Amino acid sequence: MVDIVVTPGSVVAGTNSTRDIGTAGETITAGQSIYLDATTNKWMRSDNNGTGTRTVHGISLNGASLNQPVSIHKSGDITIGATLVAGTDYWLSGTAGAICPRADLVAGMDTIQIGIAKSTTVLSVDIQDPGVTLALWLGSGSIKVSTGSSRVSRSRTKPEWRSTSRGLAPTRPSARAPR
Structure with missing residues (x-):
């Protein structure tokens, strides 16, 4: 830093x-x-x-x-x-x-x-102070946000979100169906 x-x-x-x-x-x-x-x-x-x-x-x-x-x-x-x-x-x-x-x-x-x-x-x-904590979770179905820019890269599966007292946070997606 x-x-x-x-x-x-x-x-x-x-x-x-x-x-x-x-x-x-x-x-x-x-x-x-x-x-x-x-x-x-x-x-x-x-x-x-x-x-x-x-x-x-x-x-x-x-x-x-x-x-x-x-x-x-x-x-x-x-x-x-x-x-x-x-x-x-x-x-x-x-x-x-x-x-x-x-x-x-x-x-x-x-x-x-x-x-x-x-x-x-x-x-x-x-x-x-908007009360927001930066989160980064890179599991399956996650979304990766690069701070300091507007670039967002998405994984293949749609991310799932949950509401918290500090805003939206990613949740672990359910297991994928077999192919």
Whole structure:
């Protein structure tokens, strides 16, 4: 996975920034994606591979250790302190606190968009979490979806789908009749 490489000293909120302040629940570095833990009421690093951490409420504007104050950029423009590709959308990574382009999302990750690059340095933050987890099952009758593109390849048999709390998910097809 290719996460953006943030220079913490270069993270600056834009003039249209919506901000919050709070207390760090762990060591946080400027430019990391973070969320407010409802149990401790402290800010923690978001992690797309973690349990209970797959949420983003903002981006840290400063570094903070446990129980120190942290400023949070919740929406609007931010100079993220990294090289971006203008027009590219950026998402919660599988590395705690990190941000990655959509092409680096893999099966099992939640689709949490953090923002879209307005330039090579400015990220327009508008956090979107539709509650969808990427699934990829390549058994008989499955459908293979290539994230980051509109290409879909189908197998010979028709896929079967079931409804879940997070949307549609493939089910294992029934056994084929003998030929």
